[in-house]
Amino acid sequence: MPGVPDDNDIRTREGLIAGSEQTLSEVYDAYGPVVYGIALQVTNDRGAAEDITQDVFVDLWRRPDRFDPTRAPLRGWLCMIARRRGIDWVRRRCAQERARLAAMQLASLPVEDDMLASTAYKQVRRAVADLPTPHRQAVFLAYYNGLTYREVALALNIPEGTAKWRLSSALRRLGAQLRAEGFDEDVAFR
């Protein structure tokens, strides 16, 4: 929802529109890991994650005007696009494969050694891992597998109202916990 746009995001958008190669490389350096990480998390396929990362940045460079800093911060916007691309990629594969991925990811967020290891990253991953399992399942199915809440309800064999509630409740709990730990909109993931 509309908030105060970030000055850096505005400058970045202007730089990209002006065709500044330096701005492009700075954006890649700042957000490449986030975009690649989400694409990999959703697809579980390194080649696909690399292709998606390339597509996300090529599109941003071709049409930087599509990014509207008043609607979302650049990082959040890129996260959402990487996630959508990842979900589309998975959807194109057979349903069986999709179910296998979902089952694997339901366990927990894999924390691989080479994931970026700042305190902020760890705090979020721990907070997600600490959610009650039914809540975590709902978030994973919706966020990483692209299921609607109705599909989440079917997948978990629960009423639709419960699926909606679990999703909202899980995000509220995470938000409350992380804000209590000092997170705000400027939290640095470095």
Added chain:
Amino acid sequence: MTDEGHADDLAGPYVVEACPQEARSVADHASNCPRCAAEIAELSQVVEWIGASTAKAPPPGLRSRVLSAALATRPASHARDAPEGRWLGSVYRIQVAELDQLLSGLPQPHWQLAAGPHRSIHDLVAHLRGNDQLVATAAGLDIGTSTLDIRLNWHRQALAIADVVARDGSPLLDRPVRLAGRRAVQRPLREAMIQRSFETWIHAEDVRATLDLPPQTPSAQQVADIVDFALRLLPTALEASGRAHPAKALRMVLTGDGGGIRLVELSPTGRRAGTVVAEIRMPAERFCRLLAGRLGASSPGAEISGERGAANDFLTVAATMGCD
């Protein structure tokens, strides 16, 4: 939606795009309801944190693949139109970022591996920092070594150089600086910046070779800048090493990105143009590696026609133009 129309439990599904049928009505409602707008903003933030928490360093080669693919769809606006200082600063910054990315993922024991002509990657970075310092000092910067971390010390100084050059432009760019390398040559700082970007790229290549990563080529414009920078120095360097050929010149046909045809005097003749006695044909990028001393002098992969002696003297001296 509730009876009053509030999003309530649809807020969560809405921010993860899990309620396509209701999304429009939630958005319409939130645009007039500060309470729901605030909740959606808060939950969107949480979703962004979840997304960011899975960040992972992409494979090293992906950066140049992504940047080239992007620039192939839409060329950069000619950064040449930007002030010269900003251009030189941005080229340098790109190479600094490439090398820093390589170093950032380096496990501690790898710092002791030999790289290029250096005994260890640690020594290579210390050497690079020392060469950069010539420019830092000329620019009036004094970046002390505040930690024992060689990567941090190098990187901090390099970014300070990029910043001051981008900010000040001329007349800083006119200030004389001693170039890095075995000959004590003074040139304007603008040329020293081309040399800094050049050396930083070459050392990143050294590290890539040590780590068995594929080589990378700089932008066509950077290759062209390196070639021109070196060709300006070569007549004097030929004379200094006793390999000048007075009143003679050589045609360089450089192929590939950053290439083109250049005539080079084989001695510092002043205004009188020498007679072209030989031609050397090779890829421009390869010529840059030769300049850095990274190709065997006996196998530069160059096609030579005309006077072989003159061409070989030229290549021999060219191969000593590096900063090691």
